[in-house]
Amino acid sequence: MLIDGMALLFRAFYATAVTGQFMFNSKGVPTNGVHGFVKHMLSAVAGFGPTHVAVCWDMGSKTFRNEMFPLYKANRQEAPLELIPQFSLAKEVVSAFDIPNVGLEGFEADDCIGTIAKNAPKDVRISILTGDKDILQLIDEQVSVILLQKGYGNYFVHDRHTLFGEKGIWPEQMIDLKALMGDPSDNYPGVRGIGEKTAVKLLQQYSSVEGIIENLDNLTKGQKTKIEQDLEMLHLSRRLAEIKCDVPVECHLDHAFFQLDREKVSAKFDEIGLKGLHKMLPANPILA
Missing domain, CATH: 1.10.150.20 (5' to 3' exonuclease, C-terminal subdomain)
Incomplete structure (x- = not known):
């Protein structure tokens, strides 16, 4: 499972930020986005049971697309102050799960996802967890897309045929x-x-x-x-x-094997101040 970290974090942040529920921890750092990100990730892993997991991120606001077209995403506002520290916190949590964080300056998370998906061994089934429909272009016989729906644990899974049924194009x-x-x-x-x-x-x-x-x-x-x-x-x-699928990033399968160290993850939850998430961790130390 390839996770679009940007899509999950932004969705989680704005779901509660609109009502001012930033969930500050003991250090005064907001955690609402990270909290929701983890809930989305754990819900999907529990629901779909992937053997391997990696999370992809944007690495800065400017990419090669801005060089092609300076107005690309120029209408986007700067990230809210409450969200900025949560980018690094989310990556810390991902690392605590021993899940690879993948990103490369000058490229978007989508490009990293596309590159990993298209270069995966042909006998490996890839699912992409996102809320971003741009990624639908990556679907093929090997790759499906899990689109987040409202709430947690609600998805619409697209393969080639469901997409054609909905859109009328491949x-x-x-x-x-x-x-x-x-x-x-x-x-x-x-x-x-x-x-x-x-x-x-x-x-x-x-x-x-x-x-x-x-x-x-x-x-x-x-x-x-x-x-x-x-x-x-x-x-x-x-x-x-077009999502670029030849970005110089890689993610070896053996590095992405999902093996949960419950104590390590719980300690990170406590350190950051993520309350209520311990109960979502499976009792079995290995979830694969």
């Missing part, structure tokens, strides 16, 4: 979908005036961005005009949307 077409319709949360526009419904219809007809461009004369006049006017941004948006 995982590998998700990059082209974002290229066409853009992504407001990441602050790139795609093709102005092309929404999801039109983008899906075009991909169903012509398979890819390249196929659509080759058949511009077969599109409606409005569709053709919009794509021709934003052709450069279309190509750029596709490069921004």
Whole structure:
């Protein structure tokens, strides 16, 4: 199981921050995000029973995508002050579980997840735990995506066929979908005036961005005009949307074997001030 640490930590933080429940520990450090992160992680591990686990993180706010497009994620606000110290605390907890923390400056957690997933031995089944639908593009016969739903322990598991059933396109077409319709949360526009419904219809007809461009004369006049006017941004948006799967990171299976040292983890919970989580730890020292 590859865990999108950023997605879990942010989701956990904002679920309680909106009502001001920051759960300060004895040192005055907020722990609400870390507390929820651990609950999400333990719930998923208990529910899906992976033999190996790794957690991937962003390492800074700037990546190679900012070099391609300076406005990439420029609409994002700085992390709240209450969240900033929780990044390192979350990694400390992960280390206490003897789970690898994976990240590389200049790349996003998604890129690390994609690289590990695509380079895993072909007989290994990979599940990705996240709340970020961008990762759906990584789904293949070997890789499934566990999407967090509201609350804890609630998931929607996507494989190739469930995604096609929901979207009408295949995982590998998700990059082209974002290229066409853009992504407001990441602050790139795609093709102005092309929404999801039109983008899906075009991909169903012509398979890819390249196929659509080759058949511009077969599109409606409005569709053709919009794509021709934003052709450069279309190509750029596709490069921004694509998860990079050749990042120089690695995670050996033997380093990610999930073997829980209950005493070590409990001590870290006590040190950080994470109350109520001890009961979620399995009695068996090895959970695999």
